[in-house]
Amino acid sequence: MQGTPAALPVATPLVLPHWTAPVLAFAAFGALVGWRMGASPLSSGVGLIVGAAFAFGATYLLVGAITLAHPGLGRDAVEEAASNGLLLILPFAVLALVAELLLGWNASQTFSSAGLMTACGAVGVEVSRRGGGQLRSMLVPTAVAVALAAAWMILSTFAAANWKW
Amino acid sequence: MASTATVDPGTSPVDASAGVAPARTRPDQIKAALLIFVNPGGALKGALSQIPVQIALGVSGVAFGLFFLQTGLDLARVGAQTLPRFAMSGNAGVVGLCLLGVVYGTLGVALLGTIAWLATRPLGATLTLEATVRAFALGYCPALVYAAFGIVMNVAFGWNTALAFGVTGVLWALGPMIATLREMLGGQIWPSVILATILGGLTLLGWAYLGT
Numbered sequence: 001m002q003g004t005p006a007a008l009p010v011a012t013p014l015v016l017p018h019w020t021a022p023v024l025a026f027a028a029f030g031a032l033v034g035w036r037m038g039a040s041p042l043s044s045g046v047g048l049i050v051g052a053a054f055a056f057g058a059t060y061l062l063v064g065a066i067t068l069a070h071p072g073l074g075r076d077a078v079e080e081a082a083s084n085g086l087l088l089i090l091p092f093a094v095l096a097l098v099a100e101l102l103l104g105w106n107a108s109q110t111f112s113s114a115g116l117m118t119a120c121g122a123v124g125v126e127v128s129r130r131g132g133g134q135l136r137s138m139l140v141p142t143a144v145a146v147a148l149a150a151a152w153m154i155l156s157t158f159a160a161a162n163w164k165w
Numbered sequence: 166m167a168s169t170a171t172v173d174p175g176t177s178p179v180d181a182s183a184g185v186a187p188a189r190t191r192p193d194q195i196k197a198a199l200l201i202f203v204n205p206g207g208a209l210k211g212a213l214s215q216i217p218v219q220i221a222l223g224v225s226g227v228a229f230g231l232f233f234l235q236t237g238l239d240l241a242r243v244g245a246q247t248l249p250r251f252a253m254s255g256n257a258g259v260v261g262l263c264l265l266g267v268v269y270g271t272l273g274v275a276l277l278g279t280i281a282w283l284a285t286r287p288l289g290a291t292l293t294l295e296a297t298v299r300a301f302a303l304g305y306c307p308a309l310v311y312a313a314f315g316i317v318m319n320v321a322f323g324w325n326t327a328l329a330f331g332v333t334g335v336l337w338a339l340g341p342m343i344a345t346l347r348e349m350l351g352g353q354i355w356p357s358v359i360l361a362t363i364l365g366g367l368t369l370l371g372w373a374y375l376g377t
Binding site: 084087088090091092094095098099103105107110111113114115117118121122125 | 207328329332333336337339340343354355358361362365366369370373
């Protein structure tokens, strides 16, 4: 049956607002970018706040786009799907912290881009499980993820080039 | 704890409704390998579930072999030791690093799958060890694609690609890994995310220890 929600029962004992995981993750990414720029708690703090704000807006953009593309689903169902799918960005944030702080890599962009694509893809799978069209469920979140990854890359590169601490 | 069987976005509706194991052709498997980018759970439960575990480990072995090869080429380009763990430099080090990557991608990924299988037993998982290792190994299909692109850019244009293409490909394996763990744990997200973070961290730390 087309559009039938798929198998897995979604068991989340801890139900967080859908923006929680991305805000935490991008707070970490932003703090890392800020640290690279100024190597001070102030620059990290500013990066943390900017990253968190970026993620907060990005999450609502993602949910809005998916809701527009699936008028029959309803915003609540999309937010629930986003709440589950966006959890997948957390491993990337943790690994980015390990890579930068423990291994000394300059790789937060790599982790944030891959994390965004994976998490938004997972949101698409969750939407299709709740009755969303298969193709739209994959295309819309992927397109939003590409745009957000590009926007974050431009924002952090611009800040690094022009903001002196 | 087995997951409830219903229609899966990754399988054919006709095959699923017939109630028999769907026959998978090579084009189905190639399509599933690409589908893993956007629907890893569906791809791993569908056409890719028919692939022998040896072939699956071959995929991850080649992916890591190419990843480590890019690392060696990047290090050689900047004049660093190419296999510092074994105090090797130059072309011998590049070849050695590539072979080390193949071993890491086969035995290492098999070990990773085994650790995941053991860790999920107490949580009620019922997937077999073979299916777990196969799913983990095939999760590196995106890594193979990225590594293939990366090696072309590295050799043709002289770019340093280990971080941009190699690490990105390995990170893409986290999605299928989490999907596999969710399947094993009956849909539970938080244990899957935590386990995937630990296993992903082990993978990256292993590369950092061996290859840099």
